[in-house]
Each structure stands twice: as structure tokens, then as C-alpha cells.
Amino acid sequence: MSADATAGAATIPDRALIGYLPIGFPDLETSIDAAIALVENGVGVLELGLPYSDPVMDGLAIQKATQAALQAGFRVRDVFAAVEAIRGRVEVPTLVMTYWNPVVQYGVDRFARDLRDAGGAGLITPDITPDAAADWIATSEQQDLARVFLAAPTSSDERLRETVRSSRGFVYAVSTMGITGARQDVDAAARTLVGRLRTAGATGPDTIPACVGIGISTPGQVAEVLGYADGAIVGSALVTALAEHGVSGLARTAAELAQGTDR
Structure with missing residues (x-):
């Protein structure tokens, strides 16, 4: 992957380990510390989840964490406070993963400006496709933000071409159909x-990277994915580690997963 494959803050490192955590879990300050712990233990790109009341793509571990964040009083504005605090302490691309409705409710232009001003790199939007994202495409261009769309094994060739043309930062390649969650074997469909x-x-x-997510939970799977893709995205395994063992346990899990980037 070329170092110039993406723009500005959206550039991802070679053989990237991308770590997902929901903002506000178990509380806002701890979620900030947890994200920083990921970076300090080998995660090269942060994917911060915006808690949402109807997370249709998320597995049980992430659903529980996001519901806990909402019950603790999470508000959309907390996203920008978290991103600003994290970026003030570590220098890695920091993207927000969000369903589209909260962005629309907040205001697309306003959300983009506030994210840019906080130091965010862009958005991962799992429930909109490029053909339905004209407003976001235009706004992200104006604000110099990454826009990461998902590609699935069931996508047609034309849909994949459209996704490639419209994405900026990287393409999120969904390794298997269904909801997120750790799996013993990463679906061969990803390759x-x-x-x-x-x-x-x-x-x-000199082209946009492809990063694989959903079902990655071991250093071996990270290494396997990085044998053919530009990045490996880990979510549920990290959320579970934080829920069960706190920030220190999360740090250990991240360090173990990061070993897969060296293989």
C-alpha cells in the first residue's frame, strides 16, 4: 500500500491493526483511557463507535456495551469530546463508526465540522451505501474527512466498483454475512x-486500501488477514476484554493481537 493511498489524517499505516471500542463504555473517561491504551499497545487506527439504540449489525458484546453507555447518559456531543481528548494524547487516525440516523439528527454539516475540529479522521457508516450518501460525500469532501463504506461478499461487481470510487480512507471488507462477533475461523469469503x-x-x-473486519479475535487471524489485506479490524474481542478485565486487561489483549502484525 502506498503511503499516499489516502488523504491527510485518513492515511492508515501499512499492515494496520484497527481497534474498535464504543465511546462512553463503561463511562466516558474510561472509554478515552481505553482507546489510548489500544494505541499504546500496538493498535494503529482507532474506530470509535457511537452508541445507538438500534445497532442492527452489532453482536451481543458490542450491543451490551453500547446499551450501557446509553444508560449511563451518553450524548452525541460526547463523541467530539472523546475524539479531542484522545487526539490530544496520541497521534493515530481516529474514525467514528456510526449508524446514519444520529448524524442526520445532529445535522450532517454540523457533525462533520465538529468531528474535523476535534481532530477526527472521518466516518465509517455501516448502514448507508454510496448511492444514498450524496450529502455525506459532498460534506466529507468539503471538510477533508474520510468516508468508509462497507463491501460484503454478496455485493455485485458494480456495487464494489461504486464503493471503491466513493470511499476515502479505506474500504471496510466484511468478512462474513451477519452481525459482528468473534468467530473461531475468519470466513474464507474475506479473501x-x-x-x-x-x-x-x-x-x-496508489489506490485505496481494503481492511477486513468482523470475526477477527486472535493474533493468528490478524496475521492471516494481513497476508492478503491492508488492515485487520478487531471489535468484539476488545470490547469483551474491557468489559471483563478493565483497561489493563484490554491493554494485554491489544498487545497480544498486535503480535499478528509482525508475522
């Missing part, structure tokens, strides 16, 4: 999907 994205122009020199 096929990344190959199709290569054909569509998603990876290679």
Missing part, C-alpha cells in the same frame, strides 16, 4: 472479497 476489490481497484499501489 475472495478482497480479491474482488483488487479487481475493482480497491488495493494496490
